[in-house]
Amino acid sequence: MLHPLFTEEHEQLRRSVRQFVESELAPHAQEWEREGGFPDWVFKRMGDLGFMGVRFPEEYGGQGGDWGHSIVIAEEMARCGSGGVGMAIAVQSEMATPPIFKFGTEAQKQRFLLPAIKGEKIVCLGITEPNAGSDVAGIETTARPDGDGGWVINGRKIFITNGVRADFCVLVTRNDKEAGHHGFSLFLVDTDTPGFEVSRKLDKLGMRSSDTAELVLDDVRVPSEQLLGEQGHGFVEIMWELQGERVIGAAGSIAGGWLVFEKTLAYAKERHAFGRPIGRFQVNRHKFATMATELEAARQLLYDTALAWERGEYPVKQISMVKLYSGLVVNRVMNECLQLWGGMGYATETGIERAWRDSRLLRIGGGTDEIMREIISKTMGL
Amino acid sequence: MNIVVLVKYIPNPEGTPEMGPDHRLKREGVEGALDPGDEHSVEAALQLAGSDGEVTLVTMGPEAAVGALRRGLSMGGHKGVHVLDDSLKGADVLVTARVLAAVVKRQAGFDLVLAGVESTDGYTGTLPMAVAELLDLPNVTFARKVEVADGTLKVERQTEAGYDEVECPLPAVVTVTAGANEPRYPTLKGIMQAKQKPMDTLSVSDLGLSAEDVKATQEVMGLEPVAAKEAGEVIEDPEEAPGRVVEFLTKAKVI
Known part of the structure; x- marks a missing residue:
């Protein structure tokens, strides 16, 4: 159904x-x-x-x-x-x-x-900085008025997906140090603006087919019509963005977990050891039962959360739970599956080690496990 | 240009189909889809029809067969006709051809009938010719390219050695190969629009056919699995090989 x-x-x-x-x-x-x-x-x-x-x-x-x-x-x-x-x-x-x-x-x-x-321009999203990841409020990239109605941006961004080849960037800046959470603003910045530089392409454990950049912004001048949203409201706006990011990230990761699960299940039915298919040993059968149960629970929580949003709610706590739980479950599934494949899973040709590497990001990107637990626990009055 | 495309809903195109006790494919209660081969004829029709033409999709089959029409409509087809009648269960090629020909006849002003080369489930590869015969229309098979210029159909007909250039008057029945084009993927917009497109459901009597017309004259008596291929012989000794190959070819009466 x-x-x-x-x-x-x-x-x-x-x-x-x-x-x-x-x-x-x-x-x-x-x-x-x-x-x-x-x-x-x-x-x-x-x-x-x-x-x-x-x-x-x-x-x-x-x-x-x-x-x-x-x-x-x-x-x-x-x-x-x-x-x-x-x-x-x-x-x-x-x-x-x-x-x-x-x-x-x-x-x-x-x-x-x-x-x-239309896919004619490539876009990246500049939030994380060398000194501010989970602590979004700690970002140091500044935007100050240039005196002519425009803005001058200075700072650094890191771990920026699509950043190496993007045509423009949705950039989170701090425009007022004294204003706390009300001192942030978003900008739309063309990457060919003078002072906008890709300083490095980062190498990484997984997600290797996607480019990840470090960006340097050195006196990048942006006209006022490229301020996105309301001046000073950038923090709330980017928190809203992160909710959607977490839902979509969880959807992709749970689906990836299911694919590796199905592939491993088929392998466990074919691969014989000690006179029978390895999936027939109780220790492995139970692994499959646990993995399927956890993946299904993650998927149903995801679907219910997305449906709540679709029906007009803004279910931040539930989104944080989906993000946390799917990351943990999918990492467990990838790890168990690699173990079931044994040497064939460790070898690159089956694609299992790649899925295992790719999945590790799920507990870090878009908000770490720890930040998700912070958000969830805050709703409990702790 | 107005084009009729004959499409088929087939069970589980990516998996292994199951056979029923009557030695026929299980078609009900299983996942199915538009025959992947038919996607090429739908694509060819959409390209030929252009912006002012109309593409009508026709299928015969159980209730689920409407899925084949939906897929074609979501690709861009304009209307669908579904022949749904319990008396058609177990229909053979000739009965199916009579039914489809009767539907095509009702499409006023059609210029061309397209179909796949053969279905992915039954593989008889004879239906489009039977439809052409019943409609008394010319039939061009294995089209890898279909064009219409000055009211004449121009087809590149795939052969084992290359292709033939064939011309024929319209209307005609043409079968389209999988090499003819890359079928488009339905977009969400196309899928949503398909729900609003006209769809006719017709019975055998709506088509003016009698019980005798739809009575199958073929019966599947039994099924035997194809014998597994025997492993070939590998000759590893280069000294021995030429002699053994000649011996083999002589025995096979090739030389």
């Missing part, structure tokens, strides 16, 4: 996206992992196919869809077999662009949102 988040039309979209991912992306997964990047045409192709920004209205390049459609796309992208591709696409279509749609002016939507959803 379909979860109420989905209708038959969602399943039809799922078939479309699956066909696309399996025939046009998955065959390249090995090569993109090896090269540490995937080509720009993927953004354009997905834009042309209407798979980007599916929740946005048609006038901004979207398809007028809902949360269920966004989750379908995130889940099916996991079939690419290279986590970095789904992550980079999600950053473009579900993380960096929703704030433009929600807080942007019409001119900003036309200039930045529309080409991003």
Whole structure:
């Protein structure tokens, strides 16, 4: 039975996206992992196919869809077999662009949102800094008035997905040191603006097909029409963005966990040791039962959370629980599955070690386990 | 240009289909989809019809077969016709051809009928020819490219050695190969629009066919699995190999 988040039309979209991912992306997964990047045409192709920004209205390049459609796309992208591709696409279509749609002016939507959803421009989201990750309020990148109605931005950003090749960046800055949480502002910054530099492409454990940048902003001048949202409201605006990011991140990771689970289950039925398929040993059977139960629990919590948001709630506590739980479960599943594969899982050819490496980010990116526990526990009056 | 596409809903195209006790494929109560081969004929039709033409999708099958029409409509087809009638259960190729030909006849002003080369489940590969015969229309098979210029159909017909260039008058029945195009993926917009598109459901009597017309004259008596291929012989000694190959070819009466 379909979860109420989905209708038959969602399943039809799922078939479309699956066909696309399996025939046009998955065959390249090995090569993109090896090269540490995937080509720009993927953004354009997905834009042309209407798979980007599916929740946005048609006038901004979207398809007028809902949360269920966004989750379908995130889940099916996991079939690419290279986590970095789904992550980079999600950053473009579900993380960096929703704030433009929600807080942007019409001119900003036309200039930045529309080409991003069409896949003609690549976008990154600049939050984390060398001295401020989980502690978002500690960011040091400053925006000060230039005296002519515009702004001058200075600072550094790190771990920026798509940052190496982005055309523009949704940037979180501090415009007033004294104003606490009311001293932050978002900007839309073209990456070819003088003073905007990619200082490094970072190497990393997993998600290797996605590029990750360190950015330096040295007297970057931005006109006032590129201030996104309300001056001084950037903290609340970026916290809102992070909620959607966590839902989509969880969707992709749970789907990835299921894929590795299914692949491992098939292997455990075929692989014989000590005279029987390894899946028939009680110790392994019970592992599969536990993994399926935990993955299913994570998935149902995700669907219920997305449905609550779809119906107009803003379920921050539940989103934090989904983010925390899915990261923990998927990491456990990847670890158990790799163990079940043994040497074949450790070898690169089965793709199991890659999924294991990719999954480790889920407990760090988009808000660590520890931050999720902070948010959840704060709702308990502790 | 108005084009009719014959489409089929097949069970579980990516998995292993199950056979029923009547030695026929289990079609009900299983997951199914538009035959992947038909996606190419739908795509060809959409490209040929252009912006002012109309693409009508026709299928015959149980209730779930409407899924094949929906998929074609979400790709961009304009309307669907579903022949749904209990008396058609177990229909053979000739009965199916009679039914589909009767539907095509009702489509006023059609210019072209497209179909896949063969279905992915039954594989008889004879239905489109039977439909053409019943409609008294020319039939071009294995089209890897279909064009219409000055009211004449121009087809590149795939052969083992290359392709033939075939011309024929319209209307005609053409079967389209998987190499002809890359079928589009339905977008969410297309999927939502498909729900609003006209869909006719017809019975055998709506088509003016009699019980005798839809009575299958073929019966599947039994099924035997195809014998597994025997392992080949590997000759590793380079000295011995030429002699053994000649011996093998002589025995096979090739030389």
